[in-house]
Amino acid sequence: MAAGALMTMPVLIVNMGGEMVYILAQRLQAQQIPSSKGQKVLCDVVRTMYYPRFIEELFKPQEIYSLQSTRQIFDRLAHSSIMRLNESSMGKLFDLMIMGFKLQLMSVSPREIIDVTNNHLEELRRLAGDGEGVSSLVEECVTQVRQAYGQMGLADLCNMRHCLATFVQDCKVKVSLFLHEGTQKSDGAFAMPSFGTLQEGALQPGTVRYFSGGQEVRREVLSTVTGNSWLPATGQRTTLGSNIYDKERRPPSSSASAPSEVQASATNTGPPAPPAPPPSPIEVAKTAAAVGELNMLASLIGGGHASTETFKLENLFGHDMFTKEGPGTSGAQVIQIDGAAAGGEHRGALDSIRDELEVPAPPPPPPEEGDDLLDLMDNA
Amino acid sequence: MAAASQLTSGASLLHNNLASSSTGYVASIHNSLNAGQGKLLLHALASGQSKDGPEVVQATSIRYLETLHGPVLVVTSTNGTQVYTEDASALIFFLPLSDQAGPDSIRYHQAACFVPTTQHMVIGTSKGTIWPVSAVAAGQYVQLHESAPSSPTAEVSDLCFSPIADAVVSVHNNGDLRLWQVSEDAPYTNSDVVANLCQAPVRVVSLGAQLAVADGPGSIFILDATTRELKAEVTAHGRWLSAAVSREDIGLLVTVGEDTVLNVWQVDPSEGIVSLHHSTVVADKLLCGVALHGSGASVVAYDSDQLYHVNF
Numbered sequence: 001m002a003a004g005a006l007m008t009m010p011v012l013i014v015n016m017g018g019e020m021v022y023i024l025a026q027r028l029q030a031q032q033i034p035s036s037k038g039q040k041v042l043c044d045v046v047r048t049m050y051y052p053r054f055i056e057e058l059f060k061p062q063e064i065y066s067l068q069s070t071r072q073i074f075d076r077l078a079h080s081s082i083m084r085l086n087e088s089s090m091g092k093l094f095d096l097m098i099m100g101f102k103l104q105l106m107s108v109s110p111r112e113i114i115d116v117t118n119n120h121l122e123e124l125r126r127l128a129g130d131g132e133g134v135s136s137l138v139e140e141c142v143t144q145v146r147q148a149y150g151q152m153g154l155a156d157l158c159n160m161r162h163c164l165a166t167f168v169q170d171c172k173v174k175v176s177l178f179l180h181e182g183t184q185k186s187d188g189a190f191a192m193p194s195f196g197t198l199q200e201g202a203l204q205p206g207t208v209r210y211f212s213g214g215q216e217v218r219r220e221v222l223s224t225v226t227g228n229s230w231l232p233a234t235g236q237r238t239t240l241g242s243n244i245y246d247k248e249r250r251p252p253s254s255s256a257s258a259p260s261e262v263q264a265s266a267t268n269t270g271p272p273a274p275p276a277p278p279p280s281p282i283e284v285a286k287t288a289a290a291v292g293e294l295n296m297l298a299s300l301i302g303g304g305h306a307s308t309e310t311f312k313l314e315n316l317f318g319h320d321m322f323t324k325e326g327p328g329t330s331g332a333q334v335i336q337i338d339g340a341a342a343g344g345e346h347r348g349a350l351d352s353i354r355d356e357l358e359v360p361a362p363p364p365p366p367p368e369e370g371d372d373l374l375d376l377m378d379n380a
Numbered sequence: 381m382a383a384a385s386q387l388t389s390g391a392s393l394l395h396n397n398l399a400s401s402s403t404g405y406v407a408s409i410h411n412s413l414n415a416g417q418g419k420l421l422l423h424a425l426a427s428g429q430s431k432d433g434p435e436v437v438q439a440t441s442i443r444y445l446e447t448l449h450g451p452v453l454v455v456t457s458t459n460g461t462q463v464y465t466e467d468a469s470a471l472i473f474f475l476p477l478s479d480q481a482g483p484d485s486i487r488y489h490q491a492a493c494f495v496p497t498t499q500h501m502v503i504g505t506s507k508g509t510i511w512p513v514s515a516v517a518a519g520q521y522v523q524l525h526e527s528a529p530s531s532p533t534a535e536v537s538d539l540c541f542s543p544i545a546d547a548v549v550s551v552h553n554n555g556d557l558r559l560w561q562v563s564e565d566a567p568y569t570n571s572d573v574v575a576n577l578c579q580a581p582v583r584v585v586s587l588g589a590q591l592a593v594a595d596g597p598g599s600i601f602i603l604d605a606t607t608r609e610l611k612a613e614v615t616a617h618g619r620w621l622s623a624a625v626s627r628e629d630i631g632l633l634v635t636v637g638e639d640t641v642l643n644v645w646q647v648d649p650s651e652g653i654v655s656l657h658h659s660t661v662v663a664d665k666l667l668c669g670v671a672l673h674g675s676g677a678s679v680v681a682y683d684s685d686q687l688y689h690v691n692f
Contacts, residue, residue: 005486014577061484066413105682106666109620110596155537155553155580158596165393165682166411172683189683194640198618202598205639207615208654214610222656226641230618257381265642 004156006061007148008163010118012070013058014141015104017049018120018241019097020074025082025127026245037082039129044081046128060184064163074099095173102168103183104240109199110157112238113164114149119241127243130371137245144190177244195229205230382662383681384686387421388432391668391680395438395582395596396538396623398669398680400425401451401466406671406687408680409439409455420455420468423687425673429686435469438488441538445494445501449518454501456489461503461511463521473521475503475513493539493548495562500524502548502560502568502661504536510550510560512568513677527568529558539566542586544605547571551581551593557608574608577601585626585633594624594631600635600645610611611652616643632657633690634677636667642679644692658692 021042028038071094078085078093085093104116121142128134149157174189184190198204207229210218221227240350261351391397392411400406404425407649412418420433420442438458444451444466452472453464458603481487489511491504501521503515508529514522533568534554542549548560548568559572580596586605593601598621602612617637633645645660676691 003484006484063486064413107477153534153554153580154596155534157578167413168394169390170412189665192638192640192666194618194661194664196618196639199597203615205598205615205618205641206656209613211610211612222654223659224616224641224643224656226618226639227657230639279679336403368686 003061004152004158004160005163006063007059007066007152007156008160008167009062010058010145010148011113011160012064012101012164012167013049013073014117014145015101015120015241016070016074016097017077018124019100020093020241021045021079021124021127022245023093023096024078025243028083041081041083043128043132043134045077046124047132047134047137048080049077050134050141051138052137055137055141055144059148064167067167070167095171096175098165098168098171099173099175099178099184100244102171103178105161105164105168106190106192107240108238110154110161112240113157113161114145115237116241117145119237119239121145123241123243194226197231198233200233200235202233204228210281382660382688382690384663384688385423385428385430387423387430387685387687388544389419389421390683390685391421393622393666393682396441396625396669397441398623398671398678399442399444399453400671400673400678401453403451404448404673405444405451405453405466406678407433407442407444407453407468408669408671408687409436409442410468411436411438416543420453422468424467425678434462434464434471436462440488440490441492445492447494447501447515447518448496448499452515454492454503456491456503458486458488461489463501463627472519473513475511475523478505478511478526484486490536491538493541495548497542497546498562499563500562502539502541504539504550506535508533508536508552510536510539510548510568512563516536518684524565525567527560527570530570530573532553533573537581538584540584542590542591542605544586545591546590549584549586549591551577551584553580555579555581557581557584557591557593557603559608567603568692572608576601577603577610582621583624585624586628587626587631587633587647588628589650590647590652592624592626592647594621594635596620596622600624600633602647602654612654614645614654616645617641622666623670625670625672627672632672634670634672636662636670636679638666640664640667642667642670642677642690644677658690660690660692662688662690 025042028041074094077091078090108116121138125135125138174188175184178184182191204221204227206222206224208222209216214367391408394409398406398408406423406425408421410419410421416435418436419438420463422433423430436455436457439455441456443454451466451470453466455462458651460476462471464471471626475635477487488506489503490506492517493502495502499516501515503511505511514524521674533556534552536550537553539548539550545559548562550558550560553650555578557574557577558570560568561571562568576614578593578595581593582596583594585592589605591603591605595601598615598617600614600616601610603610616635617639619638621635621637624633626633631647631649636642640661640663642660642662646655646657663680663681665684667679667681669680671678679688679690
């Protein structure tokens with residue numbers, strides 16, 4: 001566990017946060033929330049997630065958080081907007097985020113995780129638009145990603161991936177989208193392919209090169225079981241991390257979990273970012289007291305943009321979005337997230353949801369004893 | 381798909397996350413971010429019985445070493461190194477970390493090998509150093525001198541003993557390969573360095589007159605153990621090469637990768653000529669550990685509690 005193991009949090013939060021925004025965007029649209037409110041939700045969540053001091057703390061070396069602590073961070077992020085989610089919806093949203101990230105993590109090489117992260121950032125910039133300087137906030141995070149991981153060695157990136165894999169290893173929630181694509185099996189585990197695209201510069205598996213005096217003198221190809229199933233690198237970076245919940249913009253094969261070639265992240269992140277806007281006096285006051293401490297991360301999340309107008313989604317995924325599996329399976333719940341839940345039979349419920357404005361935010365859950373990070377989050 | 385046995389939990393995604401003893405035990409690591417939930421996974425091949433082993437905290441490697449008084453299970457971690465009896469029922473030695481980490485690094489031990497000539501157990505560290513431990517008698521282990529590399533280097537990723545070179549060989553996270561001259565009672569001397577041999581070494585093994593280094597991006601480098609000259613490079617896997625193990629007496633090198641494939645390579649012990657003995661898809665999983673047994677190999681995978689068995 002080298003430095004890479006201490007740099008897991010930015011990758012975890014950016015990628016899971018990206019999945020959260022994709023899912024929220026899809027559900028807000030499917031449930032016909034007025035576009036102005038939907039856009040405000042996305043904008044507020046993204047702006048909170050990429051608030052400069054939060055990002056600054058996020059990129060400081062630190063050990064990965066527990067699943068429970070990470071869940072509470074995303075609870076705060078999801079409620080940093082005018083939208084309110086009940087406990088059940090929040091739990092299922094978090095499960096979807098985890099499973100989406102787990103599939104990406106398992107499908108890519110250590111260096112491609114940074115490409116996935118950049119894909120999330122680019123898509124968020126598009127989804128949130130440029131209202132209230134959101135684009136420049138995301139751009140600052142792009143710069144931080146380039147600085148933190150652009151020169152990181154492969155072994156460190158591998159250590160980081162191993163830590164992230166430990167984080168998600170016990171999560172096996174079934175998701176209808178992945179089940180239908182065949183990327184997930186009935187036991188909740190993901191199926192990995194024996195074919196795909198090779199990394200940049202890699203030769204066909206089975207290739208043996210012999211050397212003498214430092215020079216290649218002979219080459220042969222031994223016939224491994226899947227050697228012919230691997231295609232040369234195409235020069236395109238992986239599409240994983242883009243929005244698989246947007247049917248119109250969905251990548252050609254979101255289940256193409258085979259890795260594509262590697263490009264140095266430093267070359268993929270576009271021009272240098274403009275400086276982030278200075279924080280408001282209120283934000284400065286909220287953060288100044290805890291500058292330099294690890295648990296600033298959470299307190300910054302709590303410093304969201306207050307709004308008196310909120311709306312509450314009683315069931316983010318609709319009444320039939322969670323179904324039991326058929327006979328012969330374990331009977332565990334399957335999360336269906338395919339945009340089909342906005343059918344007419346749910347209109348009444350959705351209408352009532354849309355009418356639920358002016359609902360005050362629920363009090364945050366009590367902090368777990370001994371968890372300073374979350375204590376501060378509640379105090380912010 | 382290969383035949384399989386059930387473990388008590390799933391194997392974590394770690395390099396070389398399966399070890400086997402000469403008498404038929406296999407062991408793997410299940411790490412956890414939750415205190416008290418990380419543990420070793422034990423399985424007896426003869427009886428087919430699986431059980432939980434002791435609790436572990438962020439274990440980094442697992443290996444059975446065949447000492448003169450029988451196999452012992454060596455587990456390295458962010459706490460140091462624990463040496464257990466073969467079935468992990470008793471802790472027989474603990475080597476703690478020698479110092480604390482700075483704010484931007486983590487200290488840990490990584491990998492172990494055995495030197496039969498001196499009966500030393502040698503353990504790698506995140507500082508790039510190695511720690512010999514005298515193991516001359518059962519249960520009587522004595523920590524020797526931490527040995528420093530001859531020049532700055534990165535974390536040790538794996539170790540082996542090369543009888544031909546009569547030296548311990550380490551590979552490091554920056555791709556360095558280093559030779560260490562064995563000493564009975566003084567620090568080992570880092571006598572040679574092959575810098576930047578590869579990108580992210582996963583395993584180094586001795587194969588007669590050769591050394592084989594398995595590299596994460598998917599290649600195996602075959603070097604002359606005496607001159608350290610590169611003799612061959614094998615592109616072994618389409619995705620990350622996650623584990624390797626060898627049978628030095630018959631020149632077999634077995635590798636598994638995240639491409640779901642197990643390959644058995646035959647390496648000529650004197651010339652280093654490579655042929656393919658066996659190749660198969662084990663399971664549609666990220667394979668992360670392989671261990672040899674009498675009729676083939678056992679394999680573990682991330683996201684699975686299965687122990688797969690492949691005969692070849």
